[in-house]
Amino acid sequence: MIYYQWGYYLTKQQILDLYKTWGGKFGRFNPHDLTDIFHARRSIFHYLMPGPVRVWIAGNDAGDGVLFFVGKPNCPIRESVEPDLAERCLAMFGGPPCPFTLVPNTGGEAYIMKRKGKLYKMDLIQFMQSDTKGDQYPLSLDEILPEQMHLLGL
Template sequence: MVSLLWGYYLNREELLAIYKECGGTLGTFNPGEMKDLQHARRAISHWIMPTLLNVWYTNFDLVDDGFVFYIGKPDCPNLRDAIKPSLATRCTRVFKRAPDQFRFIEGHWYMVRDEKKHRLRMMERMRSNRDGDMYPLTVYDLPDDQKHLVKLGSKIYSTPK
């Protein structure tokens, strides 16, 4: 059983802010709209690939919800052993900070930040490097004024600035 992971927790507002800052264009950037959150999640996943990646829709401290991007090798307490330098560079470009440590303690996942534990409840797996995206982008996910972007293919999720 995995007991240690590295990753990034982003609440709804943080997810959309990073997406917009990195040049994301799809959606309306509304934190209350799940389609907008899915656009942001897909783009951020694309930007940090290829890597060992699992993305979960998560409840944080039983108060907030957002997404966790687990990266790198599990059960590696040393960050330098867990992720390659190229992944660290991509993550720093996108997230603008180092990853947090996530630990499985007494039957629950906790994020450890600033020596405080924050409980996470994994609600739904959204993506993995092995299984792909559980909710891939379709034309029906786009606002009417953005449906033409589907023709652009991979240019939708171009590399962040």
């Protein structure tokens, strides 16, 4: 049986641009600063809730980014993703998710993504958070720039 999931992959620059477009305020929006990437992925994750969402740092030969797996695995898209989550995904990402097919014998750490008729190999690098396991790297106050503390009411 072929194992697959539905998801959205964003490069570091794409996730920061999306975060900023949706009103993100924390960080310097630097694609080379993981703290900024983490602000963006947390914000997008919270917008997508509730629903089955798993977030990974993932990459390929072109570089690293953030991968949002949505819905239940091994189901056609309409069975995998509930309508309310599908609406939030469409609003956030501007289109339907891509299929990610597990590469056999990789320990679950490599997938093939199909986007616009092209295939891309994606390696899962680090699990970040999910609707069931929480955030592996929760926000701490020292990650907020001093000039942005007022945004938290501090």
